[in-house]
Amino acid sequence: MSLANKVLAVNNDLPIRTDLPIHSGKVRSVYWLTDTDSRRLINEKGYDVAPDSSLAVMVISDRISAFECIWQGQGGMDGVPGKGAALNAISNHWFKLFREKGLADSHILDIPHPLVWIVQKAKPVMIEAIARQYITGSMWRSYEKGEREFCGIKIDDDLSRDQKLPTLLITPSTKGILTGIPGVPEVDDVNITREDIVNNQEAFRFKEASDVEYYEKLLSEGFNVISDELEKLDQIFVDTKFEFGYVTDKQGREKLIYMDEVGTPDSSRIWDAVAYSDGKIVENSKEGFRQLLLSHFPDPDILLNKNRMDERAALARDNELPESVLMAVSETYTAIAEKITGEKIVLSDNPKAEIIDVLRSRYGLID
Template sequence: MSEQSVLTVSDDLPLAVARPVHSGKVRSVYFLRPEDSRRLIQERGYPVAPHSDLAVMVISDRLSAFDCLWHSESLAGVPGKGAALNAIAAHWFESFGQAQLAPHHLLEMPHPMVWIVRQAKPLMIEAIARRYLTGSLWRAYAQGERVIGGVTLPDGLKQYQRFSELLFTPSTKGVVRGLRDVPETDDAPLSPAALRSHYQAFGLQSEAQLDACVTALRSGFECIERSLAQHGELLVDTKFEFGIAPTLHGGEELIYMDEVGTPDSSRIWRQDDWQRGQPKEHSKEQFREALMAWVEDRDMLLDPARMTERSAFAKANPVPDTFFEDLSHTYAAQAERILGSALPAMERPRERILDILSERFGLVS
């Protein structure tokens, strides 16, 4: 793919918005004006409350790992990455709807790199579900930790072992202040007791809503897990994010937000590799592993206290092109397995996105 097919800047589109664009690590969110939200709800027939606020989410091909953005020798982003993530997550959202799980925020995908979503009040929780002992969980376990995320693990577990029950290890999304038993850092681990004691501080309105969040996590994980198993794949762990949004008939409801079940937010293994005791990553984790083998000082990538040093290193040191090329192939292949068809080619995505949002949605200012 050419550099023209890669979208790395996604927060500079001239759209009419109600407040400043939120530019995340991978996605940019354009919060629509109330009048445009009402108009689109009516024109497009979106099944949401008439007073709902909408947003346009534009995904990029940027690559974030260890909380830093990386570039290769000749590429600023991973070709096809954004379109693959959007397509996979949209597929899972549709599957959730068919299985009558909790609702989600996605309303329409007018371009492979664009979502129209309903806005919601995000919970300050990253809800992580784990089926196998690997990654940061294994590193902590191997160093002797047995209470992880408020869950006590027994002695004698092996790397890559499957848990008898799905493990829920939540962490904070952003910094939550003023709670005695919660560290004031981003991505701080949360024990079940702390989460239940301080549910209101994380945006939940009741303990029943917290229980609904856990149920949605488990049912969403199992829905994806069953589908991947049909392709001989294992969902190792994944992250969910939730929000509170108005319902069609008054009141509020818990909904899935952000993305679900993608190679960016999940680890995915082939079952036959795992059975041989040599699982290979089919997710962004393969880039993390390649990066840890490539740098001289692996601790720099893992130590939260060295974030400034890590960020400077990522800006100054392009990784080999093969890292991005291999990851691009992984994302495309994973999307094709899940969707049953190849992704469309991305050429001049910024121009095409602007054309669509102007001509079909009337959102370009």
């Protein structure tokens, strides 16, 4: 069987029963269940959610995005074998560890298949927060140009590229376009300060003022939990993205949870610690793929310059990456997942058929 058949590139065409449009992002597709199916599953499976909660099936693909584009491979291999399963396995591992350490729950209620989550609808906090332990990537590029203040936090003048920061730095940005917040432009993904959040907590969809401090606690403690575990594996947790939301449990209590994904090679930078101690950067995350693209194409400015988005989209559309490139990415993702979880990532022979079978036979979500 060809490798292309082991890749789930299209994940928005599954015959899952739903009354709503399928929401398809760069990597995941979300199928909101009917009220009848949501209530039935809550009752049958005993999920710790309010009886009238909305549930969804979230299916992760093996597509790979970088520089805001989806990239394709030769021979119809329009994704990275094992990538989706690796991302889900890593998130599952960290979410479970967070619960065990008493931090907070996640939106995940059930895991029917390595590529599938059943999730509870959350009311998102409108902040995407990056926690940074090292100065690298876009932050370093800004620092190199003379910037010394990030999201209202001043940093030292004498830092070097890829150096560890004196303290964990939290650099939040808006999630979506928010209106009516003094000093915050009405555009998506704009940097904000802690002061912006504290002074406008309702606009960012926090329920209570005290939840801002709780969110910061979950951010820093979540980062430290992952960092400490990766250190045991000779890996460095460089930076990561966190997202949060509110859900309601069976007792009717509203609670703040982790959502989206966490501590994965897609949402984080992870470096090999042994190589770092020798002065080298070995990426165990998507950053390696980004660097590969920058060296693969003759004009890397297309990938870095937001004013050249049309050219960038054409580059992704009109170029098929060699199979060897996608398999190198596959090795990065599956190897770090197996290192973190201690379990083998098994490639499905026909992932779509497997998903349909399990959702029909065990969950009754496909006619």
